[in-house]
Amino acid sequence: MADPAETEDLWRLMLQHSPIGMAVVQLDGRLLMVNRALCEMLGYAEDELVQHGFQDLTHPDDLDADLALFHRALAGEIDSYRIRKRYLDAQGRVVWGDLSVAVLRDADGDALHFISQVLDVTEQRANEERLEAVTAEVDRERQTLAAIFDTVNVGLLLIGPDGRYERMNRRHADTLRRPFPDGHEGEAGQLGHVYFPDGKTKMTREQMPSYRAAQGEEFDDYNYWVGADPATWSAFSTSARQVRGPSGERLGAVLAYQEITDLMRAIQVKDEFVASVSHELRTPLTSVLGHLEMLGERDDLTDGATAWLRVVHRNAARLQALLSDLLLIGQVADGTLELHPAPVDLRTVVDEAVEAVRVVADQSDVTIRTEAPATLPVVADGQRLRQVLDNLLSNAIKYGRAGGSATVGLRQVGADVELAVADTGMGIAEQDREHVFGRFFRGGEAIRQHLPGTGLGLSIVASIVEAHGGTVTVESELGRGSTFRVALPGAIVEQH
Ligand code: ADP
Numbered sequence: 001m002a003d004p005a006e007t008e009d010l011w012r013l014m015l016q017h018s019p020i021g022m023a024v025v026q027l028d029g030r031l032l033m034v035n036r037a038l039c040e041m042l043g044y045a046e047d048e049l050v051q052h053g054f055q056d057l058t059h060p061d062d063l064d065a066d067l068a069l070f071h072r073a074l075a076g077e078i079d080s081y082r083i084r085k086r087y088l089d090a091q092g093r094v095v096w097g098d099l100s101v102a103v104l105r106d107a108d109g110d111a112l113h114f115i116s117q118v119l120d121v122t123e124q125r126a127n128e129e130r131l132e133a134v135t136a137e138v139d140r141e142r143q144t145l146a147a148i149f150d151t152v153n154v155g156l157l158l159i160g161p162d163g164r165y166e167r168m169n170r171r172h173a174d175t176l177r178r179p180f181p182d183g184h185e186g187e188a189g190q191l192g193h194v195y196f197p198d199g200k201t202k203m204t205r206e207q208m209p210s211y212r213a214a215q216g217e218e219f220d221d222y223n224y225w226v227g228a229d230p231a232t233w234s235a236f237s238t239s240a241r242q243v244r245g246p247s248g249e250r251l252g253a254v255l256a257y258q259e260i261t262d263l264m265r266a267i268q269v270k271d272e273f274v275a276s277v278s279h280e281l282r283t284p285l286t287s288v289l290g291h292l293e294m295l296g297e298r299d300d301l302t303d304g305a306t307a308w309l310r311v312v313h314r315n316a317a318r319l320q321a322l323l324s325d326l327l328l329i330g331q332v333a334d335g336t337l338e339l340h341p342a343p344v345d346l347r348t349v350v351d352e353a354v355e356a357v358r359v360v361a362d363q364s365d366v367t368i369r370t371e372a373p374a375t376l377p378v379v380a381d382g383q384r385l386r387q388v389l390d391n392l393l394s395n396a397i398k399y400g401r402a403g404g405s406a407t408v409g410l411r412q413v414g415a416d417v418e419l420a421v422a423d424t425g426m427g428i429a430e431q432d433r434e435h436v437f438g439r440f441f442r443g444g445e446a447i448r449q450h451l452p453g454t455g456l457g458l459s460i461v462a463s464i465v466e467a468h469g470g471t472v473t474v475e476s477e478l479g480r481g482s483t484f485r486v487a488l489p490g491a492i493v494e495q496h
Helices: 006-019 038-040 060-074 123-153 170-174 209-214 261-296 303-333 344-361 382-396 444-448 457-467
Strands: 021-024 031-034 080-088 096-104 111-118 154-157 165-168 221-226 233-242 250-259 342-345 367-371 376-378 405-413 416-423 473-479 481-488
Touching: 006 031, 006 111, 021 038, 021 303, 031 165, 038 096, 060 080, 060 111, 060 303, 080 344, 096 123, 154 170, 154 209, 170 233, 209 221, 209 233, 209 250, 233 261, 250 376, 261 303, 303 376, 303 457, 342 344, 344 376, 344 416, 367 376, 382 405, 382 416, 382 457, 382 481
Parallel strands: 367 405
Antiparallel strands: 021 031, 021 111, 080 096, 096 111, 154 165, 154 250, 221 233, 233 250, 342 376, 405 416, 416 481, 473 481
């Protein structure tokens, strides 16, 4: 058994060096003994702290709760209690403490002292408050996003890195039955009633937007029809973006589905209208031109009548050219554009095209240059390539500058042919550049300057070049000029 004096020393040592605030409290609440941790916690020297009672060290708002327990302990109802409460330190600052109190009683059970231990939890409390604030903010954000997710009139789908459907909004769930009337398995690439804009070609698994997105692709404005019956089907335009984690790992993809049925139907109606009008106009116009030619052969016309006749003929010929453009556009739209490839000398095609615009070029004071080999035999649809050149050259003159030039360049690169038409004219504004090959598109400057045109020329160029398996691109600088480049891969075929 240890010496009692030694034991007391040990206890005192432990009390003084404990990291937990400790006090022996008298029955009136005054602090009889305090340790160093409690002094540090409350910012008092030991001799100052023992002048206080716990009542005036406690935050007024927490005092009642503490006193109630204190009195119950005093009355013998309980032997100990715990409470989290606020103290006020020497500077009047709030200190949070976890207080445990035990009652020391005499042999009769009357209370002698209270032993209090206080753990400073101010920092923990501040962290908890910060965490609560952040959690509340995250919750609010999540609720806002969930509301937006379900309110937008765009279908939204989130797919995981394995291609499984993870989440979709109400809008997408509502429209999913149209392509998949028998239900969807929740996995990217399931085949359904999904057709390309031509309304005929069904999408394969690899072409399905969800499959492409699941493979890591990103795209915009991927348009298609969905539904089993063309009379009631709907059209969608879909975009996809990849979702990545902080270190760039793929977490999945998000798809946005916008319904564009009205727009696609309007385009369809426009195409049908253009096709039928141009078809209907062709026969009477051919008759008009035929009769004009017969009239032109008569020798009993006055000079005035002959001059008028020439004007009528020129305009009827322009109408015919416009009609054949419209017919070609119609063939491209319904996929019936046919090429008739045959051996042809591209240099000759270029020379004939240049010759045909010579008069107009002279009138506009645009010099035409040709940079081409003496001959360049290819296998291609010569008539269609002539149309490409006609359109590019007439644009180079129409959008050219008086005193400027238009240069046709032709060269062979291996088995490929590169054709370029460059002008020194007005150039194309950046925002117009990506649209110039679109059907009926006319540039802002062309409209402002009232330059005549239908917006079909470059669309025809692009369709013919694409039908040859080639590409056409444009480089342009506003006010300096434009260069259109046509690449025809594999046009050169060795002739033995
Ligand atoms: P159109 O000439 O009948 O308007 P196109 O399809 O040939 O139709 O051209 C579309 C638009 O592209 C034109 O309206 C014009 O704004 C622009 N464009 C085409 N070629 C040129 C060019 N060489 N220089 C400047 N702008 C051009």
